[in-house]
Amino acid sequence: MTPPRAPTDTSPLPAANEEQVVAYLRGHPGFLQRHADVLVHQTPPSRFKEGGVADLQSYMIERLQHDGAALRKITEELATATRQQARLVRRIHEAALLLLSCRDAAAVQPMLTEDLPNLLDLDVVILGFEPDDQLQPFLGFTRFPPGMVDRVLGLADVVLRPIGGGDPVVFGPAAGLVKAAAVIRLTPPLGPPGLLALGSRDDLGGFGGQGTELLSFLGRVLECCLDHWMAAAIFARPASD
Secondary structure, three states: OOOOOOOOOOOOOOOOOHHHHHHHHHHOOOHHHHOOHHHHOOOOOOOOOOOOOOOHHHHHHHHHHHHHHHHHHHHHHHHHHHHHHHHHHHHHHHHHHHHHHOOOHHHHHHHHHHHHHHHHOOOEEEEEEOOOOOOHHHOOOEEOOOOHHHHHHOOOOEEEEOOOOOOHHHHHHHHHHOOEEEEEEEOOOOOOOEEEEEEEOOOOOOOOOHHHHHHHHHHHHHHHHHHHHHHHHHHHOOOOO
16 A cells, blocks of 8 residues: 655745855856856946946946847847747638638628638628629629729728728728728729728737738739639629520
């Protein structure tokens, strides 16, 4: 029969005093080689005890400590940005696959209202078009007045609005929810000009910088899908007498 274990003492250990720290370092001369980062947080002693003498060595050490801390901060920020960008690339690729999985324009509507907002951490997604003779397959989407796409986007294919992005003309009744927005131009060869608007009540996360290129890629994928759906709808129309 196994004897019962003695209770484990979970009380915190007492802090080491200076004498114990000095004794440990003397007994382990390789400690600072293995943990050189500890030195960065220490204040170097001055070589001159008398006042009025400038110790350039101490100044240089302090400057190196400051520069090292700044470099570590930049490295951490770069690593964070890289991780955010990788997550954004993965999400955009997943969104593109969702679009490609839709067999027609009707199938994309629930994807825009449910799947895409959840995937890209958005609150509102609007897909709309200007009026056109070929608009029949897109009647389930938002109708914009003629020329509105150019008025919203100008000459750009993607516009980011990090503050005050809730344009009522674009987002309609949902404009009050939108703090930041991204608007993507759509020019399907067989369909009318349109736009894809992404709105968030917070911010757009990593959509700045290279995120603009990813949004442009998503727009081009959607254009290809729209062209395919339009061609299928035209082909499915009964021949006129």
